[in-house]
Amino acid sequence: MKALEDENCNMVGLQGLGGTGKTLMALKVSENLEGSHFSKVIFLVVSKPPDFKNIQREIVRQLDLKSKDEKEEELLEGIWSQITSMEEKLLIILDDMWEEFDLKKKLGIPSISQHKDCSVLITTCNINICQNMGCQKIIQLEKLNEEDALNLFHANASMNNSNISKKLV
Ligand SMILES: Nc1ncnc2c1ncn2[C@@H]1O[C@H](COP(=O)(O)OP(=O)(O)OP(=O)(O)O)[C@@H](O)[C@H]1O
Numbered sequence: 001m002k003a004l005e006d007e008n009c010n011m012v013g014l015q016g017l018g019g020t021g022k023t024l025m026a027l028k029v030s031e032n033l034e035g036s037h038f039s040k041v042i043f044l045v046v047s048k049p050p051d052f053k054n055i056q057r058e059i060v061r062q063l064d065l066k067s068k069d070e071k072e073e074e075l076l077e078g079i080w081s082q083i084t085s086m087e088e089k090l091l092i093i094l095d096d097m098w099e100e101f102d103l104k105k106k107l108g109i110p111s112i113s114q115h116k117d118c119s120v121l122i123t124t125c126n127i128n129i130c131q132n133m134g135c136q137k138i139i140q141l142e143k144l145n146e147e148d149a150l151n152l153f154h155a156n157a158s159m160n161n162s163n164i165s166k167k168l169v
């Protein structure tokens with residue numbers, strides 16, 4: 001959240017192995033920053049292979065634009081003009097990215113030089129994607145240490161007896 005609140009940073013990467021909690025953290029960031037630092041947050045699941053037309057439709061829906069079954073160029077144009085004419089701060093979260101792509105060409109999202117009030121948070125397992133997408137700040141989620149992992153397991157399995165932990169270890 002600090003990285004996203006930094007005025008000099010509009011592209012942030014959240015990287016970590018599968019299951020380390022990237023999606024949950026991105027959702028929490030969205031909950032916390034929508035209505036405070038950002039007027040609006042758009043949460044998009046990219047996944048692989050990315051279905052760009054579907055993601056464009058989702059942006060259109062979340063931006064409350066007209067949702068006719070338009071051609072891809074019209075969707076991109078609509079998204080671009082809506083975002084660049086917004087006066088409030090917008091955060092776009094792209095969850096679960098597996099490949100880099102051009103945000104403007106594929107999704108109609110402007111870069112900082114084109115519109116300063118639009119920030120992007122990407123989550124990915126692959127640090128190269130953060131670097132290649134031009135993230136100014138990369139947050140890396142580490143695995144839990146053994147003790148915390150065991151405590152989390154116990155909490156979820158409703159086990160809190162230390163004898164059980166010895167047996168498991
Ligand atoms: N801080 C946390 N405390 C407890 N459970 C958590 C925490 N963070 C994530 N989880 C749980 O761990 C699981 C994996 O989290 P999440 O889906 O966010 O990981 P991910 O890094 O996005 O994984 P993937 O790379 O596969 O998309 C989920 O069931 C989530 O609810």
Ligand SMILES: [Mg+2]
Nearest residue numbers: 022023024096
């Ligand atoms: Mg995820």
